[in-house]
Amino acid sequence: MKFARLGESGSEIPVVIEEGRTYDLRPVTSDVDGPFLASDPAARTRAALDAGALAELDGADALRIGSPIVRPGAVVCIGQNYAAHARESGSEPPTVPIMFLKTPNTVVGPNDTVTIPRGSEKTDWEVELGVVIGARTAYLDSPAEAAAHIAGYVLCNDVSERTFQLEISGGQWSKGKIAFGFNPTGPWLVTPDEIDTETLRLRSFVNGEPRQDSSTDDMVFTVPELVHHLSQVMTLEPGDLILTGTPQGVALSGRFPYLKPGDVVEVDIDGLGSQRQEFVAWEAQR
The missing domain is CATH 3.90.850.10 (Fumarylacetoacetase-like, C-terminal domain)
Structure with a gap:
């Protein structure tokens, strides 16, 4: 599973990339941050994908690619x-x-x-x-x-x-x-x-x-x-x-x-x- 963050610096949208498609991850988490990474992110995301709860992100290919994780503490x-x-x-x-x-x-x-x-x-x-x-x-x-x-x-x-x-x-x-x-x-x-x-x-x-x-x-x-x-x-x-x-x-x-x-x-x-x-x-x- 691949997580990413797309958009202008400071306003990135968390996404998951699955079989070449980019899905908006915001129904699961506000960002790819410490709390999300500590809460079995792959299982939570898989459950949301299987339930059809994540929509494809329109225009994803045109967006800037940010760091895939929020600025770390260390x-x-x-x-x-x-x-x-x-x-x-x-x-x-x-x-x-x-x-x-x-x-x-x-x-x-x-x-x-x-x-x-x-x-x-x-x-x-x-x-x-x-x-x-x-x-x-x-x-x-x-x-x-x-x-x-x-x-x-x-x-x-x-x-x-x-x-x-x-x-x-x-x-x-x-x-x-x-x-x-x-x-x-x-x-x-x-x-x-x-x-x-x-x-x-x-x-x-x-x-x-x-x-x-x-x-x-x-x-x-x-x-x-x-x-x-x-x-x-x-x-x-x-x-x-x-x-x-x-x-x-x-x-x-x-x-x-x-x-x-x-x-x-x-x-x-x-x-x-x-x-x-x-x-x-x-x-x-x-």
């Missing part, structure tokens, strides 16, 4: 979680997950324009598998318990500014991760029954040229291991978003130039759809 990121990416960054794969945070206002629609921060010369792309939490999660006893706490999966682009992240960071990475709009998300939230997180292909392109092309089988820590580990150090709430790391092939590797105004980034993951963002100069957005 965006938790994992660094260097692909072995090859860790090595291209000059490090060996970590022995424990590296965690940092993005601010909630980084989460925007999958095709929204992204503004390069003022003064940036090292804006970078990172295709990532995102995990959306569906139940309050703290102190899980084992990774096997993680599945019951996951509402679904999303495609994300963890946009990064490497000077802010590594050169003026003071030792913390978040400075390079928290510019507004630096986390295009979607187009869909896909329920766990449709996704095998161990064998997903991830790809990115800049101006049509291939950059990243890898699989989640290169992950250092699996999705269940990450959710379990994070639950030992924080409480995750329904609607929170975890970004699970990016594979090799980013500009930080030194093999590709950083992004400049006018560049177009496309990312995709098997089963989770695709995104397209144009990058523009900060001055053009004042």
Whole structure:
């Protein structure tokens, strides 16, 4: 099952996409938010579909695609979680997950324009598998318990500014991760029954040229291991978003130039759809 949110920013309509048709989800929920995700959303939606309670949304194809989840309370990121990416960054794969945070206002629609921060010369792309939490999660006893706490999966682009992240960071990475709009998300939230997180292909392109092309089988820590580990150090709430790391092939590797105004980034993951963002100069957005 695929959930999405369509319409102008701040006025998105929750929908479910079923067999190529887009149904208005408002008879079931006002939005794809924490309370909805914590209340067995797939079963509730299936019951409404089977009862004929959901109408198709007129003009859905013409509407902007928003993030498939409401702005989360927390965006938790994992660094260097692909072995090859860790090595291209000059490090060996970590022995424990590296965690940092993005601010909630980084989460925007999958095709929204992204503004390069003022003064940036090292804006970078990172295709990532995102995990959306569906139940309050703290102190899980084992990774096997993680599945019951996951509402679904999303495609994300963890946009990064490497000077802010590594050169003026003071030792913390978040400075390079928290510019507004630096986390295009979607187009869909896909329920766990449709996704095998161990064998997903991830790809990115800049101006049509291939950059990243890898699989989640290169992950250092699996999705269940990450959710379990994070639950030992924080409480995750329904609607929170975890970004699970990016594979090799980013500009930080030194093999590709950083992004400049006018560049177009496309990312995709098997089963989770695709995104397209144009990058523009900060001055053009004042």
